[in-house]
Amino acid sequence: MSFDDAYQALTDHDDDARWAYGTGFADPLAGVPTELPEGVDAADLAAYCLMLGDDALILSHRLQQWVTRAPELEDEMAIANIALDLLGQARLLLTRAGEAEGAGRGEDDLAYLREAAEFRHVRLVERQDEHFGHLIARLLVFSVWRLALLDRLSASRDPVLAAIGAKGVKEVAYHREYAAGWAVRLGDGTPLSHERMQAGLDAVWPLIGELFEPHEVEQRLPGVAIDRASLRSEFDAVIAQVLEAATLDRPTSAPSSERGHGPELAEILAEMQGLARATPGGVW
Amino acid sequence: MSEQVFEATIAKDQRIEPRDWMPDGYRKTMIRQIAQHAHSEIIGMQPEGAWITRAPSLRRKAILLAKVQDEAGHGLYLYSAAETLGADRGDLTRRLIEGRQKYSSIFNYPTLTFADVGVIGWLVDGAAICNQVPLCRSSFGPYARAMIRICKEESFHQRQGYELLMTMMRGTPAQREMVQDAVNRWWWPSLMMFGPPDGESPNTAQSMAWKIKRHTNDELRQRFVDMSVPQAEALGVTLPDADLRWNAEREHYDFGEIDWSELKRVISGDGPMNAERIANRRRADEEGAWVREAAAAHAAKKQEVPA
Amino acid sequence: MSEIKHEWPLYEVFVRAKRGLNHVHVGSLRAADPEMALHHARDLYTRRNEGVSIWVVQSDDIVASGPDDKDAFFGPSGDKAYRHPTYYAIPDSVPHI
Numbered sequence: 277m278s279f280d281d282a283y284q285a286l287t288d289h290d291d292d293a294r295w296a297y298g299t300g301f302a303d304p305l306a307g308v309p310t311e312l313p314e315g316v317d318a319a320d321l322a323a324y325c326l327m328l329g330d331d332a333l334i335l336s337h338r339l340q341q342w343v344t345r346a347p348e349l350e351d352e353m354a355i356a357n358i359a360l361d362l363l364g365q366a367r368l369l370l371t372r373a374g375e376a377e378g379a380g381r382g383e384d385d386l387a388y389l390r391e392a393a394e395f396r397h398v399r400l401v402e403r404q405d406e407h408f409g410h411l412i413a414r415l416l417v418f419s420v421w422r423l424a425l426l427d428r429l430s431a432s433r434d435p436v437l438a439a440i441g442a443k444g445v446k447e448v449a450y451h452r453e454y455a456a457g458w459a460v461r462l463g464d465g466t467p468l469s470h471e472r473m474q475a476g477l478d479a480v481w482p483l484i485g486e487l488f489e490p491h492e493v494e495q496r497l498p499g500v501a502i503d504r505a506s507l508r509s510e511f512d513a514v515i516a517q518v519l520e521a522a523t524l525d526r527p528t529s530a531p532s533s534e535r536g537h538g539p540e541l542a543e544i545l546a547e548m549q550g551l552a553r554a555t556p557g558g559v560w
Numbered sequence: 561m562s563e564q565v566f567e568a569t570i571a572k573d574q575r576i577e578p579r580d581w582m583p584d585g586y587r588k589t590m591i592r593q594i595a596q597h598a599h600s601e602i603i604g605m606q607p608e609g610a611w612i613t614r615a616p617s618l619r620r621k622a623i624l625l626a627k628v629q630d631e632a633g634h635g636l637y638l639y640s641a642a643e644t645l646g647a648d649r650g651d652l653t654r655r656l657i658e659g660r661q662k663y664s665s666i667f668n669y670p671t672l673t674f675a676d677v678g679v680i681g682w683l684v685d686g687a688a689i690c691n692q693v694p695l696c697r698s699s700f701g702p703y704a705r706a707m708i709r710i711c712k713e714e715s716f717h718q719r720q721g722y723e724l725l726m727t728m729m730r731g732t733p734a735q736r737e738m739v740q741d742a743v744n745r746w747w748w749p750s751l752m753m754f755g756p757p758d759g760e761s762p763n764t765a766q767s768m769a770w771k772i773k774r775h776t777n778d779e780l781r782q783r784f785v786d787m788s789v790p791q792a793e794a795l796g797v798t799l800p801d802a803d804l805r806w807n808a809e810r811e812h813y814d815f816g817e818i819d820w821s822e823l824k825r826v827i828s829g830d831g832p833m834n835a836e837r838i839a840n841r842r843r844a845d846e847e848g849a850w851v852r853e854a855a856a857a858h859a860a861k862k863q864e865v866p867a
Numbered sequence: 868m869s870e871i872k873h874e875w876p877l878y879e880v881f882v883r884a885k886r887g888l889n890h891v892h893v894g895s896l897r898a899a900d901p902e903m904a905l906h907h908a909r910d911l912y913t914r915r916n917e918g919v920s921i922w923v924v925q926s927d928d929i930v931a932s933g934p935d936d937k938d939a940f941f942g943p944s945g946d947k948a949y950r951h952p953t954y955y956a957i958p959d960s961v962p963h964i
Contacts, residue, residue, distance in 0.1 A: 337613060340612045340613045340621075340625060341613060343605065343609045343612055343625070343628055343629075344605050344606050344609045344628075344840060344841075344844060345840075345843075345844045345847070346844065346848065347844070347847070347848025347849075347851035347852055348848060348851070348852055348875075348897070349602065349632055349635060349636050349639075350636070350896055350897065350898065350903075350907040350910065350911065351848075352605075352629070352632040353629060353632055353633060353636070353907065353910040353911050353914075354906065354907070354910050356625055356626075356628070356629035356632070357629070357910050357914065359625060360622060360625050360626060360629070363618065363621060363622050363625065364622065366618070367618050367619075367622070370618075383618050384617050384618055387618055388616070388617075407847070408847075408848070408851045453906070454906060457902060457903065457906065460858070461854055461855045461858040461859075461899065461900075461903075462851070462854050462858075464858050464861065465853070465854025465855065465857045465858045466850070466853055466854050466857045468850050468853075468854070469850055469851065469853070469854030469857075472850070547613050547614055548613060548614070550614060551614050551615075551616045551674060552616040552617070555616065555732070555734065555735065556732075557731070557732050558616065558728075558731050558732055558734075558735055559727055559728070559730060559731040559732075559735070560615075560616045560617040560619075560620050560674075560724070560727060560728070560731075579931065579933055629914075633911055633914070636894075636896060636911055637894055637911075640894045640895040640896065641894075643877060643895060644895075648874070649897060650874050702894075705894075706894065713915075852874075852875065852899075855875065855899030855900070855903065856874070856875060856899050858899065858900070859899045859900040862900065
């Protein structure tokens with residue numbers, strides 16, 4: 277009886293839209309009011325959305341660079357999923373930034389036509405992965421931090437940020453699990469994998485200071501933005517748990533809270549923006 | 561006895577399942593066909609994958625990333641079907657990177673501009689769909705089921721490509737040129753995707769008898785041409801074939817002679833990108849070895865600890 | 868210590884497409900451990916919202932009837948037509964049965 281056939285269940289929908297990318301799915305912002313909350317400085321809100329959006333955009337870019345290079349085909353699937361989730365978050369946040377700014381810029385103007393100095397992501401997302409151990413270390417640290425952040429963001433006074441936070445929590449919870457699972461397998465795997473996983477962690481550790489250093493934009497948006505210093509205890513607890521299971525050492529290097537961008541951003545933007553900028557007036 | 565059951569199952573148009581008795585030749589042919597198909601999906605990620613980081617809008621980036629991810633998924637469905645016949649994925653991958661098994665020759669052409677992404681969706685995926693829809697009725701059950709799923713998913717692949725080209729054709733003159741140039745480069749290789757002409761396709765008769773192939777290469781090629789001509793007109797591009805015209809008597813489009821020597825060259829490893837495609841796949845496999853070993857070692861450690 | 872196998876074992880994947888339906892076999896995948904298998908199954912077989920629940924089981928752990936068992940296993944139920952509703956003749960005039 278076809279009733280019990282999973283493929284029948286897949287095909288018994290008449291709506292072909294189910295199989296077309298980006299349609300037939302729930303709009304995460306459906307019914308969410310888009311007016312700016314009262315008493316909020318629009319420029320600050322735009323800047324805050326860019327901070328969160330650029331983090332997702334640039335890390336997604338780094339993950340996109342892994343496509344066709346993953347250690348196993350199943351991990352191709354997982355890494356692409358994570359990159360897609362982050363890209364989705366970036367698009368919502370950049371769109372919100374454009375709305376708040378009110379100058380008519382959309383997600384693509386903000387992604388493709390800003391200069392390096394206008395990007396607001398943390399340095400953690402910028403660096404190039406040398407191997408899978410680096411990918412996992414960065415993804416672990418980022419996801420633990422971002423999950424704590426999005427969880428709090430889902431109670432933001434800005435209804436759009438709250439909706440983005442609520443949607444993102446489900447996604448990043450999965451990213452965190454993926455990264456933690458691999459951190460444990462690599463850390464407690466072979467001597468070589470242990471060494472590489474530890475090296476990955478040591479490499480990203482200096483960059484975590486910035487993740488908890490209070491930011492003036494956040495401080496001007498009480499109730500809307502999240503005070504990142506408040507994320508520290510959750511971060512430390514989760515990381516400690518993973519490191520213990522993974523038999524890894526917490527790096528001893530002093531985290532730097534320095535902000536700003538390195539030369540790697542120029543390479544990222546050249547790759548990401550090159551075609552869009554080379555085709556003025558182009559439509560895609 | 562078993563052979564009779566096999567023949568009767570085929571004759572009744574029912575499916576052969578993995579644990580059924582089957583002739584050695586059927587098993588070998590099936591493994592080879594499914595593996596080549598799986599390899600094509602995985603190697604096929606590369607030409608488009610190269611444009612993900614450079615996609616000129618975030619929407620296109622998301623679409624392309626999802627599409628290339630689907631191709632990894634399709635490769636996995638297919639390797640999974642091959643493994644039901646006793647093949648081993650690791651072994652099949654080694655055969656691929658050692659050049660002992662083939663993949664679709666189409667992926668040995670370079671993607672020079674972003675319009676190639678659209679044309680691959682329209683023509684290459686369109687040709688793939690023509691080839692694959694009949695395979696949903698392949699006599700081997702796991703392959704047929706994998707193909708049902710793949711065909712469903714590929715319908716978005718072709719549409720996204722055509723939509724991208726329609727959008728670009730409404731853009732700047734430079735964009736329209738880009739589209740025409742990509743069509744010029746991909747049209748003939750797409751026709752070659754259906755394989756050699758029927759007269760030179762030695763395995764076709766047996767494959768048709770076993771119902772692992774439902775139409776001949778030339779039949780499918782003709783169907784593809786007939787479908788593509790009106791689509792090209794709607795798009796406003798010219799297909800690069802001076803002999804292409806409607807034949808009222810045959811009720812099909814006539815088209816020009818295919819340069820089979822080029823196909824032979826590309827299949828035998830001398831295409832523009834053969835070496836690079838295989839080198840990339842080999843590098844991913846080699847660079848991932850320590851990761852796969854670590855996971856296996858960790859799983860073994862966990863099993864040793866009494867629960 | 869047992870020898871470490873570098874190839875990950877094969878897992879079979881079963882998906883419940885929606886509430887009220889059985890889990891149905893959809894394919895297989897490779898994973899080093901059960902948690903990884905479940906993660907991979909989610910990424911591979913449900914990326915278009917196809918499922919509400921997933922089972923994974925190592926292929927080696929499945930005990931299956933063979934095709935040669937066909938007669939002994941499945942033959943005996945072939946003559947029990949009385950298990951099937953169409954065995955019973957009910958006049959068309961009787962509603963809802």
